[in-house]
Amino acid sequence: MPDSTPPDSTPSQSFATNPFNDAQDVKNWIREQALALGFADCGFIGVNHPVFEQQMQGLRDWLAAGYHGQLTFMELNHDKRANPGLLVEGSRTIVSVRMDYLEAAPKPRRIEDNHRPNHAIIARYARGRDYHKTMRSRLKKLAQQIETMLPQWQHLDVNADQPFVFRPFSDSAPIFERPLADAAGLGWTGKHTLLINRQSGSFFVLGELFLSLALPDDSPVSAHCGSCSACIDICPTQAIIGPYKLKADACISYLTIEHDGVIDKKYRRAIGNRVFGCDDCQLICPWNRYAKLSPIDDFLARHKLDDSLLIELWQWSEQTFLDKTQGSPIRRTGYVNFLRNLAIGIGNAPYTADNIIALESRLGTLGDVLDEHIHWAIAEQRAKAS
Numbered sequence: 137m138p139d140s141t142p143p144d145s146t147p148s149q150s151f152a153t154n155p156f157n158d159a160q161d162v163k164n165w166i167r168e169q170a171l172a173l174g175f176a177d178c179g180f181i182g183v184n185h186p187v188f189e190q191q192m193q194g195l196r197d198w199l200a201a202g203y204h205g206q207l208t209f210m211e212l213n214h215d216k217r218a219n220p221g222l223l224v225e226g227s228r229t230i231v232s233v234r235m236d237y238l239e240a241a242p243k244p245r246r247i248e249d250n251h252r253p254n255h256a257i258i259a260r261y262a263r264g265r266d267y268h269k270t271m272r273s274r275l276k277k278l279a280q281q282i283e284t285m286l287p288q289w290q291h292l293d294v295n296a297d298q299p300f301v302f303r304p305f306s307d308s309a310p311i312f313e314r315p316l317a318d319a320a321g322l323g324w325t326g327k328h329t330l331l332i333n334r335q336s337g338s339f340f341v342l343g344e345l346f347l348s349l350a351l352p353d354d355s356p357v358s359a360h361c362g363s364c365s366a367c368i369d370i371c372p373t374q375a376i377i378g379p380y381k382l383k384a385d386a387c388i389s390y391l392t393i394e395h396d397g398v399i400d401k402k403y404r405r406a407i408g409n410r411v412f413g414c415d416d417c418q419l420i421c422p423w424n425r426y427a428k429l430s431p432i433d434d435f436l437a438r439h440k441l442d443d444s445l446l447i448e449l450w451q452w453s454e455q456t457f458l459d460k461t462q463g464s465p466i467r468r469t470g471y472v473n474f475l476r477n478l479a480i481g482i483g484n485a486p487y488t489a490d491n492i493i494a495l496e497s498r499l500g501t502l503g504d505v506l507d508e509h510i511h512w513a514i515a516e517q518r519a520k521a522s
Contacts, residue, residue, distance in 0.1 A: 159294050159351050162285075169281050170233055173274045174432045176340055177333070178233045179320030179354040183221035183346070187319040191312045192218050205385030206395055213310035220316075220346075223309055226301040227346040231278075232320040234333070234340040235271060236430045237261045239437060244425040247370065247416055250408065253485050256446045256478065259389065259413025261341060262465045263437035268306045269463070270434045271343040275304030279345055294349050301348035306341070313342050324359040327379040328367035328417040334360060337427035338418050360423070367417035372406040376417065388414035392477045393469050397505055404480050404512065409446060411477040412466050438464070446481045447494055449474075472502050476509045483513025487520035 156162060163180055170178040181187070192214065204210050216222045220230065238260060242248065249257045261267060279302035289296035305311060318325050322342075323333035332338045334357070361379075368376045375386035384390045388410050391399050399407070418424055437443075439460045452460065454471045461467040466474065475498065482491050495510050495517070 154288055154291065156288055156292060159292060162289055162292065162294055162349070163351055163354075165285065166231065166278070166282060170231070170278055173278055174235065174430075175233045175274065175278075176236045176336060176428065177322055178231050179317065179322045180351050181230050181232060181316060181320040181353050182350075183219075183227050183230060185316075185319060185353060187315050188220055188312055189218050191315050203383045203385060205390060207384060207390070209310075216310045217312060220311055223305075223311070224301060224303045224346040226299070226348045227303070228295055228350040229347045230316060230320075231275075231345040231347060232317045232322055233271075233275065233343045233345065234317065234322050234331070234336075235267065235274075235343065235432065236336065236340045236428045237264075237267065237432075237435045238339045238427055238429050239263070239435055239442070241427060241429060242415075242419055242424070245366070245420055245422060247419050249410070249415070249419075253409055254445050254447070255409060256411045256444050256449050256481060257409050257414075258411060258441050258466065259415055260339065260442075261435070262412055263435075263441040265434040265438070265463050266465045266467075267341050267434070268308065268465075270432065271306035271341065272304045272308075275306070275343055275345045279304065279347070282347070282349070289349075294351060296349060298348060301346075303346045304343065305346070306343040311344060313344065316344065317342050319353075319356050321354040321357050324357055324361075325380060326367065326421065326423075327361055327365065328371075328376055328421075329380060329382045330418065332361070332421065332423050334423065335426055337424035338421060339424060339427045364422065366420045366422065370416050370420040372408065372414070372416060373403050388416075392473075396470075396473060398508060399476065399480065401512065404509075405484060405516075407477075407480050408484050409481040411446070411449070411474070411481050412469060441466075446478055446485060447490070450478050450482065450494055450498075472506055475502065476506055479506065479509040479513045483509075483516035485517075487517050489521075492517050 167178050221227055283300050286296045286300060314331050317331050323331040326332040330338050373386045373388055375383050377383050388407055391403060392412055457471045482495060492514055495514050499507055499510055
């Protein structure tokens, strides 16, 4: 008698229901992979989003006011800033990511760096490995993971059936990085012009992954600075000239990293012992009580750059500087400018005869610019001795 049992109608694994029902499912999957790679969050925004064109007039006004100092690259590539799709042919979506970088949580609303006047203060993001390389390598891994999933997304209207294009960026192209992240919902722009996240403060760096996938935009979050002006009030050089207005050529981060040559005397005392960057406007921000520690070892301080005396770093030879800053963002400022910054820091430190001896030992060794700052520092030290 023939078997009347119907054939097994259970689909095999290869014909199982695809878990991706729409573009939001794709975005959720990408976000999960980003978190697993060490990113704190990610958001999505199209390359044709109106935020890019909207930012152009503000940039033109800022440049016309001369607030950019020696940042002449900001005068270039305005076509790409307004139309980021020109940077990567075939790109449709930008994945904006942020990465926490703190190794240790600072005490809320305190500038403890000021209580260590003999120490060389280096901005917290710069004490470990250069984050640009870390960011780009992990964004590349994220893109490679996305590429493996394209066959599962071809039934969706996300452009997954077309040749896959991607390119990672991290402060390495003419992109409105912070406004982009703001529009993608990673936080809001604080009055100091940095991005603030309600759950994580602002001690994070940003990166972008351009993709050929067509994914819907995320929505921006509301701002929560209110009437607070702590960042404006605390800025040592008064570089934050009003809410959301930064005079970059007065900012300590600009002066100690980007500015080449003589630093105006009117800023030197305010610079204090900050020799590479400045965290004051972030340290005072009430939202940084929620700042998160980084899970990424690359941000761990190297060569005691979180706990070095000014005089110790002043003794570095150029070769030592190159060795100690290999793979570090500090390499960007250059040896002579690094010594220039240290000279200012030593001049601002409490008086000791050893400070003057150390300063004098480098006179006439590396050019007029360094000598000018050494003479200033010696005069500042001697004034404290009298």
